[in-house]
Amino acid sequence: MTAGPLPLARRADSLVGSVIDSSTALLASKTHDIVRFAMGSPAPEAIPTKILAHVGVEAIGEAAPDAFDYAATEGDPAMRQALLHALEGTSDATTPERLTITSGGMQGLDLAYKIFLDPGDLVAVESPTYTNGTATALSYQAELLEVPVDDDGMDIDALREAVQRAGRAPKIIYTIPTFQNPSGVTMSLPRRRDLLGLAREWGSVLIDDDPYGMLRFAGDDIPTLHELADGDPLVYSVRTFSKIVAPGLRVGWVDADPSLQRLLIAAKQAMDTCTNLPAQRLLAAFLREGYLDDHLLTQREQYRLRKEAMQAALTEHFDGLAHWTDPQGGFFLWVTFERAVDTQALFEIALDEGVAYIPGNAFSPEGRFPNALRLCFASSTPERIREGVARLRRAVDVLEGA
Numbered sequence: 244m245t246a247g248p249l250p251l252a253r254r255a256d257s258l259v260g261s262v263i264d265s266s267t268a269l270l271a272s273k274t275h276d277i278v279r280f281a282m283g284s285p286a287p288e289a290i291p292t293k294i295l296a297h298v299g300v301e302a303i304g305e306a307a308p309d310a311f312d313y314a315a316t317e318g319d320p321a322m323r324q325a326l327l328h329a330l331e332g333t334s335d336a337t338t339p340e341r342l343t344i345t346s347g348g349m350q351g352l353d354l355a356y357k358i359f360l361d362p363g364d365l366v367a368v369e370s371p372t373y374t375n376g377t378a379t380a381l382s383y384q385a386e387l388l389e390v391p392v393d394d395d396g397m398d399i400d401a402l403r404e405a406v407q408r409a410g411r412a413p414k415i416i417y418t419i420p421t422f423q424n425p426s427g428v429t430m431s432l433p434r435r436r437d438l439l440g441l442a443r444e445w446g447s448v449l450i451d452d453d454p455y456g457m458l459r460f461a462g463d464d465i466p467t468l469h470e471l472a473d474g475d476p477l478v479y480s481v482r483t484f485s486k487i488v489a490p491g492l493r494v495g496w497v498d499a500d501p502s503l504q505r506l507l508i509a510a511k512q513a514m515d516t517c518t519n520l521p522a523q524r525l526l527a528a529f530l531r532e533g534y535l536d537d538h539l540l541t542q543r544e545q546y547r548l549r550k551e552a553m554q555a556a557l558t559e560h561f562d563g564l565a566h567w568t569d570p571q572g573g574f575f576l577w578v579t580f581e582r583a584v585d586t587q588a589l590f591e592i593a594l595d596e597g598v599a600y601i602p603g604n605a606f607s608p609e610g611r612f613p614n615a616l617r618l619c620f621a622s623s624t625p626e627r628i629r630e631g632v633a634r635l636r637r638a639v640d641v642l643e644g645a
């Protein structure tokens with residue numbers, strides 16, 4: 244008897260995965276030296292491994308056998324308490340009934356789409372936007388509406404016009420307001436207020452995905468959408484420790500209206516039961532013992548130096564050929580070529596030259612930005628950054644036959 248094709252669900256067609264993760268897999272298969280501007284991960288030396296190992300002795304060592312049990316679905320009490328305390332006085336301050344610990348920021352996004360989105364609902368996203376966020380929305384069969392971004396974040400007039408043209412309000416507006424992935428830009432305060440106003444006018448859920456906000460190295464803080472919303476149930480905030488401590492811990496949190504907590508817990512119980520307990524205990528000890536503030540101070544300074552090194556190298560090699568954004572924090576910088584340079588075609592050549600990035604069209608559901616690319620400045624030293632940008636210039640010359 245021969246088996247027929249496997250009886251996949253219709254939704255399997257919508258599981259498009261992540262261009263970013265697949266380019267990482269391609270990178271892993273290369274053995275020559277490559278400067279890695281592709282992934283949005285902290286540098287290995289930015290992960291506080293020594294401190295985590297130190298606090299881990301007590302938090303998950305022999306004296307803490309229960310650290311390897313199941314945890315409460317809404318989050319381990321030690322983690323919840325340490326986090327609530329760490330956030331006190333910040334723009335992300337919150338209360339127990341609004342807080343759910345998640346398995347990274349991605350689960351916060353997945354839960355949002357799971358509880359709010361029906362197939363075919365409209366989701367307004369920034370253009371460009373975070374590829375994996377798009378993949379999550381599509382996995383719940385969203386229809387996506389791309390809204391341009393400029394130096395002040397999502398263009399709110401363009402959002403209004405796009406919604407008028409679509410003839411229906413978005414069920415969800417998805418924004419990365421601070422040091423946006425991929426562009427690095429930050430939404431201005433007036434636009435944050437206007438966006439909240441539109442969400443209220445349309446009754447749209449506003450997903451406020453802000454993993455990089457604590458990594459500001461220049462300029463003044465702007466209140467988060469969470470703070471500006473002042474408890475408005477339409478605002479659903481997603482946060483993560485992936486960029487500020489370590490992505491492999493897979494711990495994040497959702498800050499949402501208290502009426503949603505029961506649903507979030509039910510959805511999480513049907514998904515992963517609870518977030519990894521040893522990782523929560525480690526982070527709880529890291530926070531409780533007061534390491535976060537100093538760690539962030541050091542990281543911000545490192546990232547400022549790295550961004551400046553990248554901009555200087557870009558000026559040296561790409562002046563007149565491209566322009567780029569000027570992020571005041573976070574991990575990314577967005578480069579747009581002045582003439583048609585196919586950054587998808589450039590990718591393989593760049594890999595051969597020894598530098599990796601993510602092509603611009605990966606950040607647009609409609610494949611916009613063919614002549615742009617995202618560079619992560621956070622994970623390479625200034626010396627490596629200078630080398631990587633020089634290699635990128637050589638790759639462009641090879642592509643153009645210079």
Ligand SMILES: Cc1ncc(COP(=O)(O)O)c(C=O)c1O
Binds near residue numbers: 346452494495
């Ligand atoms: C905008 C944005 N949201 C969410 C995430 C996912 O975070 P996590 O790795 O904690 O799932 C990322 C990571 O790159 C991101 O850039």
